[in-house]
Amino acid sequence: FSDVLDETDAEVRLAAQVIPKKESFKYLGAVIQGSGDIDDDVTHRVGAAWMKWRLASGVLCDKKIPPKLKGKFYRVVVRPAMLYGAECWPVKNTHVHKMHVAEMRMLRWMCGHTRSDKIRNEVIREKVGVASVVDKLREARLRWFGHVKRRSADAPVRRCEVMVVEGTRRGRGRPKKYWEEVIRQDLAMLHITEDMTLDRKEWRSRIKVEG
Secondary structure, rough: OOOOOOOHOEEEEOOOOEEEEOEEEEOOEEEEOOOOOOOOHHHHHHHHHHHHHHHHHHOOOOOOOHHHHHHHHHHHHHHHHHHOOHOOOOOOOOHHHHHHHHHHHHHHHHHOOOOHHOOHHHHHHHHHHHHHHHHHHHHHHHHHHHHHOOOOOOOOOHHHOOOOOOOOOOOOOOOOHHHHHHHHHHHHHHOOOHHHHHHHHHHHHHHHOOO
């Protein structure tokens, strides 16, 4: 037997009471997983967006209301629920696809269509004036990235960039995807560089997505 106690077997106590372990917990509206993954949080945010959508369906599915007005209502009420906290997610393609599928179902129903109508996503988005959740997700990440980079080097949010968690072990398979990796992909896609963050006005104009 190993003389070292596996960290997963360690007990956490408050006074004499043992605090039960959980694989995940909710904190300030976000679902934190012990594994460091965001699958549960993404699922939770999509569910929160659907809840908002259903509460507002009387407006969003009303044929008497113009599509553009529905789109504006969606952008103000539903989409923020889906993107809450998303600026810090190390998203994978599976997460992005899940959010994209959920949003397109909402937008199609708002327009009175289903997938069987074979109307292209771009046409639906143009009709309601709503940009892709994928693009808005990227905008949110880069907006937060700019905010972080403009802070002083000794700010707590900057110190987190170089924080090293000791005692962790790398599992099998592909390494976990980190936020910085996603940001690098965003920068390359938009042909922008990190030093541009120092000019707030220029940075916002480069990352802004209309709709």
